[in-house]
Amino acid sequence: MATLIVHENTSPVEDAEALRKACQGWGTDEKAIIRILGHRNATQRQLIRQAYEELYQEDLVKRLESELSGDFERAMYRWILDPADRDAVLANVAIKKSDYRVIIEISCIHSPEELLAARRAYRIRYKRSLEEDLAAHTTGDIRKAWSWLLLQLLVALVTAYRYGGDEINARLANSEADILHDAIKDKAFNHEEIIRIVSTRSKAQLMATINRYKDDHDISITKNLLGDPADELSSALRMAIRCITDSEKYYEKVLRNAINKAGTDEDALSRVVITRAEKDLKEIKEAYYKRNSVTLDHAVAKETSGDYKAFLLTLLGKEN
Amino acid sequence: MATLIVHENTSPVEDAEALRKACQGWGTDEKAIIRILGHRNATQRQLIRQAYEELYQEDLVKRLESELSGDFERAMYRWILDPADRDAVLANVAIKKSDYRVIIEISCIHSPEELLAARRAYRIRYKRSLEEDLAAHTTGDIRKAWSWLLLQLLVALVTAYRYGGDEINARLANSEADILHDAIKDKAFNHEEIIRIVSTRSKAQLMATINRYKDDHDISITKNLLGDPADELSSALRMAIRCITDSEKYYEKVLRNAINKAGTDEDALSRVVITRAEKDLKEIKEAYYKRNSVTLDHAVAKETSGDYKAFLLTLLGKEN
Numbered sequence: 001m002a003t004l005i006v007h008e009n010t011s012p013v014e015d016a017e018a019l020r021k022a023c024q025g026w027g028t029d030e031k032a033i034i035r036i037l038g039h040r041n042a043t044q045r046q047l048i049r050q051a052y053e054e055l056y057q058e059d060l061v062k063r064l065e066s067e068l069s070g071d072f073e074r075a076m077y078r079w080i081l082d083p084a085d086r087d088a089v090l091a092n093v094a095i096k097k098s099d100y101r102v103i104i105e106i107s108c109i110h111s112p113e114e115l116l117a118a119r120r121a122y123r124i125r126y127k128r129s130l131e132e133d134l135a136a137h138t139t140g141d142i143r144k145a146w147s148w149l150l151l152q153l154l155v156a157l158v159t160a161y162r163y164g165g166d167e168i169n170a171r172l173a174n175s176e177a178d179i180l181h182d183a184i185k186d187k188a189f190n191h192e193e194i195i196r197i198v199s200t201r202s203k204a205q206l207m208a209t210i211n212r213y214k215d216d217h218d219i220s221i222t223k224n225l226l227g228d229p230a231d232e233l234s235s236a237l238r239m240a241i242r243c244i245t246d247s248e249k250y251y252e253k254v255l256r257n258a259i260n261k262a263g264t265d266e267d268a269l270s271r272v273v274i275t276r277a278e279k280d281l282k283e284i285k286e287a288y289y290k291r292n293s294v295t296l297d298h299a300v301a302k303e304t305s306g307d308y309k310a311f312l313l314t315l316l317g318k319e320n
Numbered sequence: 321m322a323t324l325i326v327h328e329n330t331s332p333v334e335d336a337e338a339l340r341k342a343c344q345g346w347g348t349d350e351k352a353i354i355r356i357l358g359h360r361n362a363t364q365r366q367l368i369r370q371a372y373e374e375l376y377q378e379d380l381v382k383r384l385e386s387e388l389s390g391d392f393e394r395a396m397y398r399w400i401l402d403p404a405d406r407d408a409v410l411a412n413v414a415i416k417k418s419d420y421r422v423i424i425e426i427s428c429i430h431s432p433e434e435l436l437a438a439r440r441a442y443r444i445r446y447k448r449s450l451e452e453d454l455a456a457h458t459t460g461d462i463r464k465a466w467s468w469l470l471l472q473l474l475v476a477l478v479t480a481y482r483y484g485g486d487e488i489n490a491r492l493a494n495s496e497a498d499i500l501h502d503a504i505k506d507k508a509f510n511h512e513e514i515i516r517i518v519s520t521r522s523k524a525q526l527m528a529t530i531n532r533y534k535d536d537h538d539i540s541i542t543k544n545l546l547g548d549p550a551d552e553l554s555s556a557l558r559m560a561i562r563c564i565t566d567s568e569k570y571y572e573k574v575l576r577n578a579i580n581k582a583g584t585d586e587d588a589l590s591r592v593v594i595t596r597a598e599k600d601l602k603e604i605k606e607a608y609y610k611r612n613s614v615t616l617d618h619a620v621a622k623e624t625s626g627d628y629k630a631f632l633l634t635l636l637g638k639e640n
Contacts, residue, residue, distance in 0.1 A: 116436070116481075123483050131480065132520035148512070152472075159479030160451065161436075163443050192468070200452035 001282040003317035007039040012047035015040070016055055019048070028067040030307040037080060038314035041278060045080055072308040075270040079315070083275070087118035088125050090271065095133050098146060100154055100236055101254075102271070103134070107157035108243035109250075112164045119158070131159050149191050150233045156199035157240060163202040173208035176201070177216055180209065184224050191233060198240050206244055248280060252287040255296065264303045269312070273300075277315040285316070321602040323637035327359040332367035335360070336375055339368070348387040350627040357400060358634035361598060365400055392628040395590040399635070403595075407438035408445050410591065411478075415453050418466060420474055420556055421574075422591070423454070427477035428563035429570075432484045439478070451479050469511050470553045476519035477560060483522040493528035496521070497536055500529065504544050511553060518560050526564055568600060572607040575616065584623045589632070593620075597635040605636070 015036050022029035022036075037045065052060040061080055068076055078086050087106050094102035106118055122130040134155050137146060146154070176197050183193045201209065213221045222241055227234040242250045251272050258268035276284055288296040297316050304312060335356050342349035342356075357365065372380040381400055388396055398406050407426050414422035426438055442450040454475050457466060466474070496517050503513045521529065533541045542561055547554040562570045571592050578588035596604055608616040617636050624632060 119481050123481070127485055127487050128483050128522070129481050129520060132483070132522075135516045135520050156475070156479075159476075159481070161439050161443070161449050161479070163448050163452070165447055167447050196455045200449060200455050202448070202452075 001280060002278045003281040003285065004041065004277045004315060005039055005317060005319055006041045006044070010040065010044060012044065012051040013055070015044075015048045016052040016060070019052065019060065020056060023063055023067050030068065030072070031310070033064070033068075033076070034307065034311050034314055037076065038311060042083055046082055049080065068307075070308065071266045071270065071304075072306070072311060074267075075274060075308060075311055078270065079274050079311075082121070083278075084114070084117035084121040085125065086275070087114075088122035088130070090275075091118065091122060091130055092126060092133070095137065098137070100146065100150065100232070101239065103154050103158060104236060104239050104243055105250075107154075107160065108240050109247045112160075112162050115158070116161065131155050134158060147233060149195070150236055153191075153195045153199065153233065153236055153240070156195055160199050162200070163205075165202065166204050168202075168205050168208045170208065173205065173212045176209045177212040180213060180221060181217060181224075184221070191237075194237060198237060198244075203244055206241075210241065210245060248283045248287050251276060251284045252291055255284070255288055255299075256292060259299050259303050266304075266308070269300070269304075273312050273315050281316065321600065322598045323601040323605065324361065324597045324635060325359055325637060325639055326361045326364070330360065330364060332364065332371040333375070335364075335368045336372035336380070339372065339380065340376060343383055343387045350388065350392070351630070353384070353388075353396070354627065354631050354634055357396065358631060362403055366402055369400065388627075390628065391586045391590065391624075392626070392631060394587075395594060395628060395631055398590065398594050399631075402441070403598075404434070404437035404441040405445065406595070407434075408442040408450070410595075411438065411442060411450055412446060412453070415457065418457070420466065420470065420552070421559065423474050423478060424556060424559050424563055425595075427474075427480065428560050429567045432480075432482050435478070436481065451475050454478060467553060469515070470556055473511075473515045473519065473553065473556055473560070476515055480519050482520070483525075485522065486524050488522075488525050488528045490528065493525065493532045496529045497532040500533060500541060501537060501544075504541070511557075514557055518557060518564075523564055526561075530561065530565060568603045568607050571596060571604045572611055575604070575608055575619075576612060579619050579623050586624070586628070589620070589624075593632050593635050601636065 018036055019033060022032040037048075040048065049060050052058070052063075061077060064076055064080065065073060078089070081089065087110070090102050091106055094100070107115055110118065119130050122128075126133070135151065137151060179193055180197060183191070197209065198206065210221055217224070222238045225234050225238045225241075239250070254268055255272055258265035258272070272284070273281065285296045288299075292299070297313060297318065300312050300316065301309060338352060338356055342352035357368075360368065369380050372378070372383075381397065384396055384400065385393060398409070401409065407430070410422050411426055414420070427435055430438065439450050442448075442453075446453070455471065457471060499513055500517060503511070517529065518526065530541055537544070542558045545554050545558045545561075559570070574588055575592055578585035578592070592604070593601065605616045608619075612619070617633060617638065620632050620636065621629060
């Protein structure tokens with residue numbers, strides 16, 4: 001469930017006018033901006049952008065970028081974008097930074113249709129396809145960052161259009177649990193087969209296969225995939241499986257690492273809060289509390305400050 | 321341009337009733353079936369199917385399958401399906417027969433949105449994704465049919481969602497023409513790079529790269545890719561490039577081979593006529609006449625017979 005507290009029956013024109021006022025004159029009224037945009041859902045935010053554009057012949061996103069700064073600016077910029085467009089931006093930044101985590105999140109946590117929407121938005125924004133930019137990573141200097149097989153995995157995950165239904169084939173789950181076990185055995189990873197199964201099977205089918213694996217071998221496949229921490233391919237495969245099988249637990253860990261890191265990883269923190277506030281941040285908060293015996297709100301309040309803090313707490317469900 | 325002569329302002333209910341009549345009693349009135357369905361576009365055919373289902377609680381496709389036989393039945397079955405659904409069926413049959421040509425046609429000739437529609441139809445019909453079934457080809461006995469790299473190419477082509485616009489990057493075309501040339505040089509094919517470029521770049525970008533290749537080296541890339549005829553990967557790459565750069569010429573050759581083959585390849589003949597009759601069969605016919613100094617209608621009439629012949633000629637633009 002969402003943590004975002006949406007104020008219903010608002011007027012996009014009034015919101016646009018109030019945002020304009022908050023941006024005008026000496027100094028910006030960040031609190032007003034948070035009060036408005038921190039309580040609007042994706043559709044409302046798009047309507048506000050449209051109204052703002054019509055009223056002032058100016059892109060609200062650009063205006064906010066010039067008015068705000070630092071982590072707050074970056075968070076607000078991502079928040080105001082349409083979710084599919086935001087995914088496109090996140091993916092593009094991730095490719096440039098050789099950060100495969102975001103690529104795996106988008107391709108394994110999203111529904112097949114959401115992933116498709118992100119790919120469509122990417123094409124519109126960058127006039128290239130997402131997999132095109134990913135695959136072009138094999139050339140030039142950046143090639144070193146990702147091994148060829150890791151790249152194969154990422155491209156396969158991103159281009160998949162998995163069957164989205166619940167029907168599973170129990171016999172197939174059985175045989176592919178064996179294939180996976182053989183492929184992992186003795187650390188002589190047959191990565192091609194693991195990549196194929198993880199990147200093409202439906203979520204329901206993969207769950208069945210992974211459960212079968214656990215039943216047959218009394219150990220989870222993610223534990224069996226634990227290898228050399230420097231082995232990025234194994235890490236990426238484990239991450240993909242975790243994203244597919246239990247995304248809430250996965251996000252809890254991302255948040256925990258982001259908060260516990262010396263200096264706090266604001267990028268990761270913002271990403272999870274912003275991309276999940278309208279979806280399942282409530283469950284992620286519960287998982288966080290269970291694991292850390294402290295509420296996520298409390299942890300966020302402790303590690304952040306100023307407008308950035310106020311904005312995150314608003315998205316986490318605090319009423320202004 | 322299409323060759324199909326569409327009769328406008330027809331009534332789906334009247335058509336369904338006439339088809340019912342043609343299927344009833346002793347013997348089937350194939351001519352009536354051709355007269356109706358051979359002059360209806362995809363939308364009309366779907367409306368007829370719906371009307372038939374409502375009137376008689378029976379699937380028209382199933383009924384026709386039981387009434388007709390041989391090449392005529394197979395052609396009519398494919399014709400009556402919605403184009404995306406037909407692609408799904410063609411792709412499924414192709415995977416089972418390890419026939420990569422159809423996979424390349426669907427992925428390289430279709431627009432990005434048409435390819436997506438075919439993938440969506442595949443998921444609905446088979447409750448698995450197209451790339452899932454393709455990739456599963458790596459396992460078991462069928463593995464021998466396609467090499468691992470050939471399969472990588474096919475999966476990459478099928479899962480691509482290329483940028484569909486006209487914008488190109490001339491510098492990139494230049495550098496990738498060099499990459500392709502280096503990769504092909506001395507037959508020491510660096511297939512990974514060729515696969516990446518052919519499977520991810522937009523059609524416009526690929527055209528620019530391939531033209532640049534020709535300008536720089538006075539030979540087309542497809543000629544340079546000519547290798548051992550048993551080398552299926554090179555053949556598949558050549559085919560993909562030809563499908564992307566000049567699909568009419570590609571189809572002309574498919575038709576020529578199908579017609580000239582001892583015994584005629586009815587599957588290929590039907591496939592081209594049926595999938596292109598509503599699109600560009602007119603241009604394909606012109607290319608055929610140019611290359612063979614005989615009209616396609618004449619060649620088809622010579623090599624086929626009976627209802628099958630009558631049906632193909634109708635789709636080729638003959639008025640009954």
